[in-house]
Amino acid sequence: MTVLAPEQTSRPKPRPFLAAAKQFTDGTSTPRDFLEACLVEFANREKEVGAFVRFDIEGARAAADTSTARWKAGKPASAIDGMPMGIKDIIETVDMPTEMGSPLFAGWRSEKDAACVSALRQAGAVILGKTVTTEFAATEPRGTRNPYNLEHTPGGSSSGSAAAVGCGMVSGALGTQVIGSVIRPASYCGTYGFKPSVNALNREGCHDYQSQSCTGIIAATLEDTWQVAHEIVSRVGGDAGTPGLIGSDTCPAPAKPKRLVFLETAGWPNAEPAAKKLMQDALNTLKSAGIAIATRHDDAKIAAVESNIVDAHPLSNKINSFEGRWFLRGARDRDAEKLSKIMQTRLAEAETITLADHRAALIERARIRALYAELAGTCDGCITLAATGGAPKGLQSTGNAQFAVPSSLLGVPALTLPLFDIDGMPLGLQVLGFFNEDAKAFAISGWLCDQLMSL
Amino acid sequence: MTVLAPEQTSRPKPRPFLAAAKQFTDGTSTPRDFLEACLVEFANREKEVGAFVRFDIEGARAAADTSTARWKAGKPASAIDGMPMGIKDIIETVDMPTEMGSPLFAGWRSEKDAACVSALRQAGAVILGKTVTTEFAATEPRGTRNPYNLEHTPGGSSSGSAAAVGCGMVSGALGTQVIGSVIRPASYCGTYGFKPSVNALNREGCHDYQSQSCTGIIAATLEDTWQVAHEIVSRVGGDAGTPGLIGSDTCPAPAKPKRLVFLETAGWPNAEPAAKKLMQDALNTLKSAGIAIATRHDDAKIAAVESNIVDAHPLSNKINSFEGRWFLRGARDRDAEKLSKIMQTRLAEAETITLADHRAALIERARIRALYAELAGTCDGCITLAATGGAPKGLQSTGNAQFAVPSSLLGVPALTLPLFDIDGMPLGLQVLGFFNEDAKAFAISGWLCDQLMSL
Numbered sequence: 001m002t003v004l005a006p007e008q009t010s011r012p013k014p015r016p017f018l019a020a021a022k023q024f025t026d027g028t029s030t031p032r033d034f035l036e037a038c039l040v041e042f043a044n045r046e047k048e049v050g051a052f053v054r055f056d057i058e059g060a061r062a063a064a065d066t067s068t069a070r071w072k073a074g075k076p077a078s079a080i081d082g083m084p085m086g087i088k089d090i091i092e093t094v095d096m097p098t099e100m101g102s103p104l105f106a107g108w109r110s111e112k113d114a115a116c117v118s119a120l121r122q123a124g125a126v127i128l129g130k131t132v133t134t135e136f137a138a139t140e141p142r143g144t145r146n147p148y149n150l151e152h153t154p155g156g157s158s159s160g161s162a163a164a165v166g167c168g169m170v171s172g173a174l175g176t177q178v179i180g181s182v183i184r185p186a187s188y189c190g191t192y193g194f195k196p197s198v199n200a201l202n203r204e205g206c207h208d209y210q211s212q213s214c215t216g217i218i219a220a221t222l223e224d225t226w227q228v229a230h231e232i233v234s235r236v237g238g239d240a241g242t243p244g245l246i247g248s249d250t251c252p253a254p255a256k257p258k259r260l261v262f263l264e265t266a267g268w269p270n271a272e273p274a275a276k277k278l279m280q281d282a283l284n285t286l287k288s289a290g291i292a293i294a295t296r297h298d299d300a301k302i303a304a305v306e307s308n309i310v311d312a313h314p315l316s317n318k319i320n321s322f323e324g325r326w327f328l329r330g331a332r333d334r335d336a337e338k339l340s341k342i343m344q345t346r347l348a349e350a351e352t353i354t355l356a357d358h359r360a361a362l363i364e365r366a367r368i369r370a371l372y373a374e375l376a377g378t379c380d381g382c383i384t385l386a387a388t389g390g391a392p393k394g395l396q397s398t399g400n401a402q403f404a405v406p407s408s409l410l411g412v413p414a415l416t417l418p419l420f421d422i423d424g425m426p427l428g429l430q431v432l433g434f435f436n437e438d439a440k441a442f443a444i445s446g447w448l449c450d451q452l453m454s455l
Numbered sequence: 456m457t458v459l460a461p462e463q464t465s466r467p468k469p470r471p472f473l474a475a476a477k478q479f480t481d482g483t484s485t486p487r488d489f490l491e492a493c494l495v496e497f498a499n500r501e502k503e504v505g506a507f508v509r510f511d512i513e514g515a516r517a518a519a520d521t522s523t524a525r526w527k528a529g530k531p532a533s534a535i536d537g538m539p540m541g542i543k544d545i546i547e548t549v550d551m552p553t554e555m556g557s558p559l560f561a562g563w564r565s566e567k568d569a570a571c572v573s574a575l576r577q578a579g580a581v582i583l584g585k586t587v588t589t590e591f592a593a594t595e596p597r598g599t600r601n602p603y604n605l606e607h608t609p610g611g612s613s614s615g616s617a618a619a620v621g622c623g624m625v626s627g628a629l630g631t632q633v634i635g636s637v638i639r640p641a642s643y644c645g646t647y648g649f650k651p652s653v654n655a656l657n658r659e660g661c662h663d664y665q666s667q668s669c670t671g672i673i674a675a676t677l678e679d680t681w682q683v684a685h686e687i688v689s690r691v692g693g694d695a696g697t698p699g700l701i702g703s704d705t706c707p708a709p710a711k712p713k714r715l716v717f718l719e720t721a722g723w724p725n726a727e728p729a730a731k732k733l734m735q736d737a738l739n740t741l742k743s744a745g746i747a748i749a750t751r752h753d754d755a756k757i758a759a760v761e762s763n764i765v766d767a768h769p770l771s772n773k774i775n776s777f778e779g780r781w782f783l784r785g786a787r788d789r790d791a792e793k794l795s796k797i798m799q800t801r802l803a804e805a806e807t808i809t810l811a812d813h814r815a816a817l818i819e820r821a822r823i824r825a826l827y828a829e830l831a832g833t834c835d836g837c838i839t840l841a842a843t844g845g846a847p848k849g850l851q852s853t854g855n856a857q858f859a860v861p862s863s864l865l866g867v868p869a870l871t872l873p874l875f876d877i878d879g880m881p882l883g884l885q886v887l888g889f890f891n892e893d894a895k896a897f898a899i900s901g902w903l904c905d906q907l908m909s910l
Contacts, residue, residue, distance in 0.1 A: 094785060104566070111563055111789070115664075115781040122784075202781070209570075209659050211696025234810055240778040241666025243814050323695040326570040326657070329577075330549060334566070355689055359698050 011424070012147040014191050014220030015041075015168035017083045018227060024071040024082065031067040031082025034171075035060060035126055038084045042128070042169045050144045051154075051164035053089045054096050055129030060084065063126040070124065078231050079250070081124030083224070086131040086164045086173035090157075091215070092205040093117055093130060100207055101133040101142050101157075103338045104331050114205025116174060116215050119235035120228070128170050131160030134398060136331075137176055137208050140340040141398055146188060148425055152391040155185030156398030158218065162189035165218045166426075172219035172228050176208050178320055179313070180404025182216035183430060187386035187416045188399065190426030192225045193218050197436050198411035199239040200246075201232050209327055210320040211362075212408050222417070222449060226251035226442050247439030254446030257380035259292040261302055263432065265384055266310045267402035272389035275427060278420045279385050282429060282452055289451060294379060301374055308368045312409040313402060315364060321350035322358040365409060372410050373434065381444050382432040386416035390425025403430060413438040415445045419452050466879070467602040469646050469675030470496075470623035472538045473682060479526040479537065486522035486537025489626075490515060490581055493539045497583070497624045505599045506609075506619035508544045509551050510584030515539065518581040525579065533686050534705070536579030538679075541619045541628035544585040545592045545612075546670070547660035548572055555662055556588040556597050556612075558793045559786050569660025571629060571670050574690035575683070583625050586615030589853060591786075592631055592663050595795040596853055601643060603880055607846040610640030611853030613673065617644035620673045621881075627674035627683050631663050633775055634768070635859025637671035638885060642871045643846035643854065645881030646673050647680045652891050653866035654694040655701075656687050664782055665775040666817075667863050677872070677904060681706035681897050702894030709901030712835035714747040716757055718887065720839055721765045722857035727844035730882060733875045734840050737884060737907055744906060749834060756829055763823045767864040768857065770819060776805035777813040820864060827865050828889065836899045837887040841871035845880025858885060868893040870900045874907050 015038060023029035039057060046052060067082035076082070092098045092110035094117075099105045113121065120127065132144045134157040144159040146152040147167035154163040158175030165173050166189030175182040177195045186193025195216040203215050215232075219225040229245055238244030262283055268276070283293050296303040328347040331339050339347075375382070388400045407414035412435050416428030429448065433441030470493060478484035494512060501507060522537035531537070547553045547565035549572075554560045568576065575582065587599045589612040599614040601607040602622035609618040613630030620628050621644030630637040632650045641648025650671040658670050670687075674680040684700055693699030717738055723731070738748050751758040783802040786794050794802075830837070843855045862869030867890050871883030884903065888896030 094789065108566055111560060112782065112785045118781040118785055204664050204781070209695055211694075213695075236781040237777065237810055237813060239666075240664055240668075241817065243817065244810060322692065326573040326659070326691040327567065330567045330573055334549065355692055355699060358692060362696065362698065 012167035012190065014165055015171050016220040017171035017224050018079060018221065021079070021082065031071060031126065032061065032064040034082060035064040035084050038128070038169055038171070041167055045147060045167050046169060048145060048150055049147050049163050049167065051131055051160040051169060052086065052129045053099060053132050053160065056096065059095065060126050060128045067124050067126060077122065077124035079227050080231050082126055083172055084126045084128050084170040085120060086128055086161050086170045087117055088133050088158050088161050088173065088175050089130040090133045090137045090176055090207045091117060091174055093127070096130050098130070098207070101135040101137070102331070104334055110205065112205065115202035115236040116232050117205065119232040122235050123231040131164055131173055133157050134159060135340050135343060137178070137181060138343065139398060140342055141395055143395065145395065146391045148190060148391070152393050152425065153188065153395055153398050155188035155391060157181040158185050159398065161218045162186050162191055162193070165189065165191045165220060172217060172224055175216045175218050176206055176213060177216050177408055178208055178210045178213040179316055179408055180401030182218060183386050183404035183407070183414055183416045183428070184399055184401050186218050187428035188391035188426065190418045191218050191220065192222055192418060193416040193428070194225045194229060195407055195414045196229060196245055196438050197413050199242040200244055200436070200438060201229060201238060202236045203239055210323045212316065212319065212411060222442065222446055223251040243436070245438055246436055252439045252443040252446065254450055255443035256447050257291055257444045259294060259379040260286065261375060261379045261382040262293050262295045263382045263384045263406070264296060264306055265403050265406050266313065267385060267388055267400065270388050270400060270402060271385055272422065274422045275385055275389045278427065282419070285452060301378065305372050305375060308371055309406040309409065312405045315361060316405055316409045318353065318361045319358070319365060321346060322353045325350035369410055372412065376434040381441055384430050384432070386428030386430040390422040390427050407432050411435055413441045415441055417445055417449055419449065467622035467645065469620055470626050471675040472626035472679050473534060473676065476534070476537065482527070486526060486581065487516065487519040489537060490519040490539050493583070493624055493626070496622055500602060500622050501624060503600060503605055504602050504618050504622065506586055506615040506624060507541065507584045508554060508587055508615065511551065514550065515581050515583045522579050522581060532577065532579035534682050535686050537581055538627055539581045539583050539625040540575060541583055541586040541616050541625045542572055543588050543613050543616050543628065543630050545588045545631055545662045546572060546629055548582070548585060551585050553585070553662070556590040556592070557786070559789055565660065567660065570657035570691040571687050572660065574687040577690050578686040586619055586628055588612050589614060590795050590798060592633070592636060593798065594853060595797055596850055598850065600850065601846045603645060603846070607848050607880065608643065608850055608853050610643035610846060612636040613640050614853065616673045617641050617646055620644065620646045620675060627672060627679055630671045630673050631661055631668060632671050632863055633663055633665045633668040634771055634863055635856030637673060638841050638859035638862070638869055638871045638883070639854055639856050641673050642841035642883035643881065645873045646675065647677055647873060648673050648871040648883070649680045649684060650862055650869045651684060651700055651893050652868050654697040655699055655891070655893060656684060656693060657691045658694055665778045667771065667774065667866060677897065677901055678706040698891070700893055701891055707894045707898040707901065709905055710898035711902045712746055712899045714749060714834040715741065716830060716834045716837040717748050717750045718837045718839045718861070719751060719761055720858050720861050721768065722840060722843055722855065725843050725855060725857060726840055727877065729877045730840055730844045733882065737874070740907060756833065760827050760830060763826055764861040764864065767860045770816060771860055771864045773808065773816045774813070774820060776801060777808045780805035824865055827867065831889040836896055839885050839887070841883030841885040845877040845882050862887050866890055868896045870896055872900055872904055874904065
């Protein structure tokens, strides 16, 4: 079933960085060597995948060379010094435009780096370019294809970030998520994806304006994912006024959970049979390993959470619509022709929401968050699918976000782990943690990967 | 002592809008007439005062004409339809550059309106131009003079907003405050100034990046001040995820307080004798009117607050420095020559702060906020001076912020009321309220104005 691009001789493969960087220390490889391997993949695949809005190969080479010099001097700026990365084009960069997937911002320059980009540069990351985002990080796609099958969507809104990491054109990338924009594309493109606790990574300079928006990380390994997040938070913190991502300097060690909750979410009834079977097999494997698996059918608290998060998508949309409508109004007033039809419809719906409605929605969200928080005392985390199946065929839709949206509404950390495959298309197992306990979600994820990777 | 500009024939006077707008209904005046009166003052004073970075007189006239048409049709967009306003140049406007008081952003365009500006336009406000801000809304002044005496500072960082409102070139203006940037210049320029509860007015598109930053209102009357804030929040809410400014559609009615706390803050020991006398006289008047005045000397809880807010400035600086340093780093890296010496020093200090230090500072701030919140059960609000005296002579410093900074640290609403005068220079009485009880602070302020205006 899988349609490989003409140049493609093998299954796409993400490109782990930290493991490779060990060779920078003993001099058997360099950041420049590592970048060149990425650039080979870029040369082979970018034309067809379309992951980047803009790129700067010579700039990246220069950055890789200075990184190489730092490693040779025994003074890397951080563990991710030299890591080739892509930046979702909703996030500001001083050296490239930030176009937000909209013709209204064609060529627009922020004249500054977003906080997270500033941190990555300080940490020595090599920024190859800006990755494709759907229009204003919402739903209108901008042509990126799934590197695992060019006829399929890469997901969205962090389409280019997931596609670029998925086939190893870069090792990591920044995305953003307010509904399912990190977890879904990462699942579709066979990468790790991390949506942190809300506010845990500084969002200044990221052009999404909603209270449940998060800057997230897409990378080739769990260790790389954590490290990128850590290097950001240690330099620029979380959103102003918050403690930021809490955890160790390197990826938390794998830890076996005692009890996990299997969440169905609104996605389960719509999941493909093959996806459901993979999930059931995984649950059985975990049970065999001695982990208690609790569900809505045997725990009233879980049932309460399930019956409330089933509407996570419409409630999120309501909150997001009010919080972002001033921006959409401005876009429409500049040139309505340059705003997609779906955005115009969304704006019209948003205009009907009053401040009182919005306050009520925030209270409702807080109520549901409190319900979910009660689970923390009873289990180590929650697991479910990251998507209803592999990336669907077609580029018009970025896919179903029902599995991804609960963590956005809840403001809790979520990870997608590239453990499943359906007919050659990747699918993630999703881990949901508890607010500001992102490190624990990583520890569980590490153990799950070790246990399930061979499935 | 007062040096009047050659064109100036009388003491500067702010220009109330809502009172004048009553004449729009019966047709005896129009928004265009009102604007033209502002423009006379602008023509007379702007050259010397230097309140504006940029202005668009014909654009304002066109906006006033469409406002006039709405009033004539009996369909004003809001109570402030036609209100001439200035926008601090740290806040984005789609039709004018946002230069942030820095040569690094000369001519820079956001290509969008900030949320608050979007709301004001929707409400029909007539935006005359962008008002002078100190460099990045911090301390380096940019030449604005005090309309009450051109040799004196207008205060900062909302220098141009306060100066423009102070002499009636516009009726109202937006400012921002993270230390004392609304309360201090409003006090110095004889206007009302309102720094809301933290997060109560949507800050998206305002280029300050700190957790205690607020968008504030400077206007000619208490009623105008509330109305502008209300028209913003009803259209774009507070910061995403927060309830936004809570209160009625029009300015809360004056309400006599039963018990007020007089706060000394770190400012009292440095206040001018004349300022202290004015404050003491006011306290005596209030006592005569039957209001209980409590101080640190007769209440342990007040004493605890005082001994903690005495360091409000250094603690605020510590928090702000960490939260804003990524931005200053970027500015320095673009062109250090274009960053003021004081900003370079500030950045160097900020670089020494670790994430752990920052988290500790946030916990310390939360502790002090909780101490202050305990006062809510014991009094109706707090009062103190808005500044140590009238605007000091000289344009190199924007003055002492010791009285203004506590409300910033505490995240509580603060108002400055233009009730005092020392040798022709205005000085405000400051009212501090409690978090999200901005409406009550206005009600008390209304009563205080009625009682003390004749002093």
